[in-house]
Amino acid sequence: GESLGPGSDQLDNLDFPINPERVAPVLRRLISPTRTRARIYDxxxxxxxxxxxxxxxxQILRYDLPPVEEEEPDLVERVQKFIFDFFRNTDLPVYHEQPGGNGAAFPEVVKAL
Structure with missing residues (x-):
């Protein structure tokens, strides 16, 4: 037999598409005991x-949404944000959800690819 070493260009030619409908039940079983959030990227x-x-x-919920439009927060939301920010632990980085589900914004995803 022939072995492929790490970083071999021959691995780039292989294509294993992921079917979300088939992966969803497996993913649910893996993460449900820990209540961990998991994402799968192509x-x-x-x-x-x-x-x-x-x-x-x-089961998974599939939907196509229009792009998110930023709305100006009202007075109550601004006061609430000020209070939360005042008491927030500043040692942690602020997490921002990436619109459109592009994993390229996450260093972990880029490193895994």
Missing amino acids: RDANLLLDSRHLYSRG
Whole structure:
């Protein structure tokens, strides 16, 4: 037999598409005991599956949404944000959800690809 070494260019020619409908039940079983959020990305760092959108029996919810439009927060939201920011632990980086599900913004995803 022939062996392929790490970083071999021959591995780039292999294509194993991930079917979200088939992966969703497996992902749910893996993460449900820990209540961990998990995401699966394709080779181009596009989000295929997010455990946040799994139903209780492992089905997934598929939908296409228009781009998010930023709205100016009202007075109550601004006061609430000020109070939360005042008491927030500043040692942690602020997490920002990436619109459109592009994993290229996450260093962990880029490193895994």
